[in-house]
Amino acid sequence: MESQTGIFNSYKIDPAHxxxxxxxxxxxxxxxxxxxDTFKHLDMDEYIKINEIAKSDLFNQGVTFNVYTEENEGVExxxxxxxxxxxxxxxxxxxxxxxxKQRIKALNLFLWDIYxxxxxxxxxxVPSELLFxxxxxxxxxxxxxxxxxxxxxxTGIDIIKHNDGKYYVLEDNLRCPSGVSYVLSxxxxxxxxxxxxxxxxxxxxxxxYTERLLATIRSVAPDRIDNPLCVVLTPGTFNSAxxxxxxxxxxMGIQLxxxxxxxxxxxxxxxxxxxGPKRVDVIYRRVDDDFIDPLVFNEKSVLGVPGLxxxxxxxxxxxxxxxxxxxxxxxxxYTYVPDIIKYYLDEEPILSNVPTYRCERPxxxxxxxxxxxxxxxxxxxxxGGYGVFIGDRxxxxxxxxxxxxxxxxxxxxxxxxxxxLSMLSTFIEDTNESEQRHIDLRAFALMxxxxxxxxxxxxxxxxxxxxxxxxxxxxxxxxxxxxxxxNY
Amino acid sequence: xxxxxxxxxFWMGRYLxxxxxxxxxxxxxxxxxxxxxxxxxxxxxxxxxxxxxxxxVEYIGLQNKMETDEVAYFIGLNDYNxxxxxxxxxxxxxxxxxxxxxxxxELWESINTYYHYVKSMDKAKFEEIGIFGFSKKxxxxxxxxxxxxxxxxxxxxxxxxxxxxxxxERTTQIIRIIVTKIxxxxxxxxxxxxxxxxxxxxxNLLKSTEAYDMSKIHYREVPNVSHSLxxxxxxxNFPKSIVYNLRHIENCLLRITNVSKHQPNSLEFYASxxxxxVQYTSIQDIEKEPLAFYHDLLNKVAKLAxxxxxxxxxx
Numbered sequence: 001m002e003s004q005t006g007i008f009n010s011y012k013i014d015p016a017h018x019x020x021x022x023x024x025x026x027x028x029x030x031x032x033x034x035x036x037d038t039f040k041h042l043d044m045d046e047y048i049k050i051n052e053i054a055k056s057d058l059f060n061q062g063v064t065f066n067v068y069t070e071e072n073e074g075v076e077x078x079x080x081x082x083x084x085x086x087x088x089x090x091x092x093x094x095x096x097x098x099x100x101k102q103r104i105k106a107l108n109l110f111l112w113d114i115y116x117x118x119x120x121x122x123x124x125x126v127p128s129e130l131l132f133x134x135x136x137x138x139x140x141x142x143x144x145x146x147x148x149x150x151x152x153x154x155t156g157i158d159i160i161k162h163n164d165g166k167y168y169v170l171e172d173n174l175r176c177p178s179g180v181s182y183v184l185s186x187x188x189x190x191x192x193x194x195x196x197x198x199x200x201x202x203x204x205x206x207x208x209y210t211e212r213l214l215a216t217i218r219s220v221a222p223d224r225i226d227n228p229l230c231v232v233l234t235p236g237t238f239n240s241a242x243x244x245x246x247x248x249x250x251x252m253g254i255q256l257x258x259x260x261x262x263x264x265x266x267x268x269x270x271x272x273x274x275x276g277p278k279r280v281d282v283i284y285r286r287v288d289d290d291f292i293d294p295l296v297f298n299e300k301s302v303l304g305v306p307g308l309x310x311x312x313x314x315x316x317x318x319x320x321x322x323x324x325x326x327x328x329x330x331x332x333x334y335t336y337v338p339d340i341i342k343y344y345l346d347e348e349p350i351l352s353n354v355p356t357y358r359c360e361r362p363x364x365x366x367x368x369x370x371x372x373x374x375x376x377x378x379x380x381x382x383x384g385g386y387g388v389f390i391g392d393r394x395x396x397x398x399x400x401x402x403x404x405x406x407x408x409x410x411x412x413x414x415x416x417x418x419x420x421l422s423m424l425s426t427f428i429e430d431t432n433e434s435e436q437r438h439i440d441l442r443a444f445a446l447m448x449x450x451x452x453x454x455x456x457x458x459x460x461x462x463x464x465x466x467x468x469x470x471x472x473x474x475x476x477x478x479x480x481x482x483x484x485x486x487n488y
Numbered sequence: 489x490x491x492x493x494x495x496x497x498f499w500m501g502r503y504l505x506x507x508x509x510x511x512x513x514x515x516x517x518x519x520x521x522x523x524x525x526x527x528x529x530x531x532x533x534x535x536x537x538x539x540x541x542x543x544x545v546e547y548i549g550l551q552n553k554m555e556t557d558e559v560a561y562f563i564g565l566n567d568y569n570x571x572x573x574x575x576x577x578x579x580x581x582x583x584x585x586x587x588x589x590x591x592x593x594e595l596w597e598s599i600n601t602y603y604h605y606v607k608s609m610d611k612a613k614f615e616e617i618g619i620f621g622f623s624k625k626x627x628x629x630x631x632x633x634x635x636x637x638x639x640x641x642x643x644x645x646x647x648x649x650x651x652x653x654x655x656x657e658r659t660t661q662i663i664r665i666i667v668t669k670i671x672x673x674x675x676x677x678x679x680x681x682x683x684x685x686x687x688x689x690x691x692n693l694l695k696s697t698e699a700y701d702m703s704k705i706h707y708r709e710v711p712n713v714s715h716s717l718x719x720x721x722x723x724x725n726f727p728k729s730i731v732y733n734l735r736h737i738e739n740c741l742l743r744i745t746n747v748s749k750h751q752p753n754s755l756e757f758y759a760s761x762x763x764x765x766v767q768y769t770s771i772q773d774i775e776k777e778p779l780a781f782y783h784d785l786l787n788k789v790a791k792l793a794x795x796x797x798x799x800x801x802x803x
Contacts (some may be wrong), residue, residue, distance in 0.1 A: 059604065060597045062585070237586050250591035256589040261490050261803060274494050274645065274744070274800045 006040045007047045007434045009193045010394060011313045011425060014436055016421040018163045021064060031089050031488040034200055039084065042430060046247065047083075050193055051427065054083055057189045063182065064243055080478030081186055082426045083193070086439060086460040090204070093484045096159065096167060097454045099351030102341060104155050107172065107328045111151040115324065117142045125343050126336045130360070131410055134333070134380075136326030138289060140296055144313055144322075147220045148449040151322040154213070154284075155265035156180075156458075159351070159441045161422035167331040168354045168419065170440065172337065174329040175365050176286050179459040181244035181462075184251070185211060186481045191336075204456035204488040209444070213301060217252075220318050228281035231257045235287050235303045245286050257289070263379035264307030267314040269429050283308075284320045292323065331380035332358055354419055359410040368415040369406065372399045375415040376469075379407070390469060392418060421469055424480070426462055438463045440471050441482065457482030489590070491803035494649045496587035499802060501637075501653025502582035507573045508630040509661035510541045514563055515623035516696040520596045521556070525685055532675065540668045540696075542571040560619040565609055573626060577606045592640035595633065601627040626639075648740040649800075655733040655740065656793050662697060662720060662728055663786045669693040670778055673713065675677070690716050697728045717778065718771040730785070734763040737792070755795040762788055 015024040021032040028036050042050070055078065062080055090094075113120050114131060121128040131137050156177025158170040187206050191198060214230070221228030234245035236258050249256035255271070262271045262280060270277035285292055291301040293308040311317045327333065335356040337347045357364040357375070368375060377389040389402050406413045421438040428435050443458035460480040461471035471477040512539050521533045531554040532567065535603060538544040541563040550568060553560055565574045581603035588596055613624060637654075641647045659722040669689055676685045690713050694700040703719045706726075721731040741756045765786070774781050 060601055061593075062596065062600050064589075232589070237582065242585070246588035250593070254589075255490060255493075257490060257491065261492050272491050272803045274489050274491050370666070 001012075006042050007044060007427065008040065008425065009433070011434050012436065015162070016422070017420050017438075018161060018165060019224040019436060020161070020422050020424045020439070021084075022425075031087050031485060032366055034162045034488065035085070035087065035197060038194070038197055038227045047427070049433070051083060051429075052080060054189050054193060057192065062243060063184055063185045069313065079182055080116075080464060081182075081189070082478055082480045083190070084423055084425050084427065084434070085199070085481040085483050086191065086441075087483045087485050087488075088457065089110040089488065090484055090486045092202075093456070095350060096443060098455050099167075099169075099349070100157050100443055101452045102153075102345065102347060102350050103157065103169065103172065103337065104343040104445055104447060105343045106153055107155075107174065107337070108150060108447060109151050110340045111322070111325060111328050112149055113145060113344075114327065115144065116249075120340070120343055123343070125339050126333070130332055130336075131327060134330045136289070136324065136330055138324030139325035139328075140313070141322065144468070145224060145315075147315075147318050150220055150447055150449070151325050152328070153216055153220060153320045153322075153447050155321075155445045155447070156442045159443055160354075160419055161441075163422070167351060168352050170354055170419075171331070172329040172334060174325045175288065176446065177442070178241045178244050178286075179442050179461075180209060180455065181247040182479050183246070183444070183455065183457070183459045183482070186479060190481045201483060201488060204484040204486065206456055209455050210248065212453050213248065213445055214252040214254070215412075215450065216446040216453070217282050217284055217320060219448035219450055220320065222315055223317055225281050229279060230282040230284065231255045232282055233257055233259065233262075233283050233285040233287055235259075235291070239286075241286065250282075259302065259304045262305045262308075264305060264311050267307070267311045267316050269305065269308060269311050269317045280317060282318045282320065289323045289326060292319070331356075331378055332360065332411070335414065351425060354416045357415045359406050359415065364415075365406065365410050367401055367415075372403065374418060376418055377413055378403065379412050379416045380414055388470060390418065418469075421463075421471075424460075424462070426464070426478075426480075429466070435466065437466070438469055438471065439480065456484045489645050489651070491801055493587045493590050493646075493740075495797075495801040495803075496583040497590065497646055497649045498653040498796070500583040500587065501650040502551060502657040503546065503576045503583065504599075504630060504633060505657035505770075506661065507576045508578070509658070509665070510573055510576075511623040511630075512628040512698065513537065513540050513665060513696045514560065514619055515627075516692055517549050518556075518619050520688070520692045520695075525681060525687060528685060528688070530554070530556065532672070533644075536668055536672050537563060539671075540665055543569050546570065557615065560622075561611060561614055564619065564622055565606070565611070565614055574606050574609075577603055587646075588648050592636065594640040595636040598629070598633045598636050602626075602633060605629060638699055639748075644783075645744055648743045652722045652737060652740045652796065655736045656789060656796075658728065659730055659733040659737070659789050660786065662730055662733070663692065663782050663789070665696055666717065666720060667779065667782050667786070669696075670782070686713065687711070693720075699726060699728055702726055714771060714775060718773060721774060722767065722769070722771065731763070731767045734759070734766060738763050755792070755799050758795060759792055762792060 013019055013022050013024060013026060021029055023029060027348060058081055059078055110120065120126050152174045152176060156173040160165050160170050162165055183206055188194050217230045218228055231254055232245055232249040234242060234256055246439040247258050257271055262269055269280040271280050287303050290298045292304040293306060294301045294304060295306045296309040335358055338353055339351045341347060357368050359365040359368055375391045375393040379387040421440055425434045425440050426437040439460050439462045441458050441460055444455040446453045460482045462478045462480055463469055463471045464476055464478050509612045517533055517537045521530060524533065535544065537559060538547050543563050546569050547562050562569050563572060566572050581599055584596060585597045637650055644660065664741055673686055673689050676682055690711050693716055694703055694711060697720060699720055703716060706719060707715050718724060719732045726732055738759045741759050745756055
């Protein structure tokens, strides 16, 4: 047992969970030793001081998000950030990186197939009714050929480390995954504060992400366009992820537009410039499918561009990610991803799925209903942690109420064992102490005509409430910098 | 550039400029109230500040008495005052946020710092530092923002649009300040202390526009109202003068259109005509009916802003 000093004075290790920095005996894990030397030398006053510097740096950058209350008013908050980084040795990272590449390659082939020949359905690997009952399956995409055959240009894969020390994929986010701006902003702040540690550990850089993103977007412009005009489409300043939309547009040096800035004429998309219309070739949209074109999807949407889908189907503009990709990150389809990988690539999955029960199957639903207290039940069509039911935290009445929801719409729910998300030391401002908190990892990947690129590390999200497993920013989560380290 | 973004940048420039003028005017007048002759009622000074800040009607709708601290807080931070400095800063920041991808990180961060400074102020903090401390900080933060506009942006269309907002707002505010001070001077009873009070009001006009030092250097005389009006209206080299700002408005429009010849009734034609009209007016002409002259000018600048809105900012 190593002596715990400074900000770790009263750090308690719960042996039921995997602590990424400490062993259950209280020894520091090898790759955290140098980091710990730095942190242990900080007394509380020094730590609070640098914590304030970090917060002020992020605050001035405007690293904030909006939370919507019942009154539907967006309140701007600083996205909580913890200075103690999460470290992943490069060999361990290599497995994650290769696993992600394999996974999204297969998912992209799956998307092509289900919107074209539908072989995987005919071969009964994935049940057709599962796909066709998904609200994210878009019939408007049938037969559409996106440039390069690429549907999922930008993905965010949520990964956890269980108490067996292995990584599991929790979710694939194939629509508009958010969070990458926090990775880049967090890193900027950390570099200013812990300059020496970065060179000591040879931390792999993340700063090239936006250049790679721009290259990816440009690579999938419609044919015969040499110098495509690319834009980022945001729902507007009131959106909870607006900081990220403007950040990415700014970093790439391309225009951030809203739906009302564009119009479609003769199946071409134009933006309204001060000197007249200008043609748009690629739209990295941060607006959900249902809102991108009121003529095709939600007719009440004012966030999209009327006629956009027709222009897309005519091949005159590319939309990133392609419409209809949500069908492949549907939580029910998720359970088939290992089969999808084997089917298209003839390979064993490198990253494991969390075992999942599908309530649409009567035998699995029976198991779920009988074991609610040991399971996490999720609606397949919600994101951001909304509607998630964690069995061991619920009263009998709450369990009975939730059972009624499942009975009413079994297709809507899946269940998984309560996975033990790994833990890491996190400074809690209310107590002025470092405490164990659960973490996960959102890894970001880009897929363009030049291949697949995985950002080093990604966003480590931390559940700031004691014992909580939900790490989403909209539910009180924070973040940590993630270091992929080569030298330790 | 998108018309919507142009609109954001234009209003960002206007709101930022507005906060600076209100702060400076309030600061100068609060100093002035300390030294003012006893015959000038404190209430008149406070009314003058409220008028210039466009907050008079809202203040008397909410408050019964002209209290020094209340007026200062009202024009600075009061949430019920839609023309307060705080409201303008919030508007400026919201416009900058909407155009964040079109401006530099340095500029965004300086505007964000300004916003958070003003948002962090409550009544207790405000009373602790007073209107002097608050105004000083506001002016300093504006100076940093202006430096970032000029030193970190491409001097292209976006820069020109921000400057258009800034120069149109500055012209408007300078005219408003002049009108307010002419009214204050006209209110002085023609009694034995008239000249002394007029001198005070005149100095106050110059200090409210940061023109005091340069006008002294320019005229090398004891300041008088005629010189002050001439300096603030017609001087070609003083950055707060009306002619100086109208010339910059013309230049910014030329940068955007990149065409030297303009159709009659076009925005650019109107801007050039307005500049010519003012710069070929003499101080003697202005002094014949000064209030009528400045009111007319204010309307013409408002028309210019409307034409700009229609040509470039509507979408």
